[in-house]
Amino acid sequence: MSDNLSMNSGATWALNSGALAEGTNANTIKTTADINFVIDGRFYSKATTDNIAISYSGPSVYQAPAGVGSLNGSFTGGVGGSTRLYLICLSTAGAVSIVPGEIVPTADLAAGVNALEFPDAPAGVCPIGAMRIAVTQGTVFTPGSVDLSASGVTASFINLATVPANPLTA
Numbered sequence: 001m002s003d004n005l006s007m008n009s010g011a012t013w014a015l016n017s018g019a020l021a022e023g024t025n026a027n028t029i030k031t032t033a034d035i036n037f038v039i040d041g042r043f044y045s046k047a048t049t050d051n052i053a054i055s056y057s058g059p060s061v062y063q064a065p066a067g068v069g070s071l072n073g074s075f076t077g078g079v080g081g082s083t084r085l086y087l088i089c090l091s092t093a094g095a096v097s098i099v100p101g102e103i104v105p106t107a108d109l110a111a112g113v114n115a116l117e118f119p120d121a122p123a124g125v126c127p128i129g130a131m132r133i134a135v136t137q138g139t140v141f142t143p144g145s146v147d148l149s150a151s152g153v154t155a156s157f158i159n160l161a162t163v164p165a166n167p168l169t170a
Contacts, residue, residue: 010041012126017159018046020088020129025051026147029088029096029131029157037126039092044126046094054086054131055144056098073100074142077135077152081106084133085116086143087163089125097125098143106134115167130158132168 015038018031030050037044056073075084085101101119108114121127131148132155135141139152148155158168 010038012039012121012162013037014090014126014128014159014161018048018128020131020157020159022148022155023051027054027144028052029054029148031128035090035128037090037128039124039126042092044090044092044094046090052096053144054088054096054098056086056100058099073098074140074145075100075103075135076141077137077139078105079137081134081136081139083109083116083135084141085118085168086131086133087119087121087127088129088131089121089127091125097122098131100143101130109168109170112169115169117167118163121163127160127163129160132156132158 015036017033018035019033021030021032023030028051030052031048034048035046075082082103083106084103087099089097099119102117104114104116109116118130133141134154136152141153146153
């Protein structure tokens, strides 16, 4: 669970929805509303912005099921397809970053066997939403390189005030 509110630090919250959506250009996202947010008790804002890059170059995260790779936030759909959440965050300067979550077999998610856990937000950023990416078997998704409306990719957005305590179960 994310440490967005604790006794020794101020609150970190998005105060309104940025109405996240797919960007106009390929491989991007956009906000369709200005976002007011708080990081460690201080107010910030980000104006409505289109064509925000969503690449990830951090360490590989979460051990993926056999045959479903995970390098630089990318993953490949396993048998029956795979689904993953990417947490979308803002820095005090308004820079967007993403944090990849665990990869779950789409069939297991639909059957209620597994849930999609939200990744934790790193310190110093405010979570504003999540991008849910489902890919069909054999389809590769790499943030910032593969378009959100590419063949075999289904993208949807979840606007957040903070990281939810409970996972998505469907």
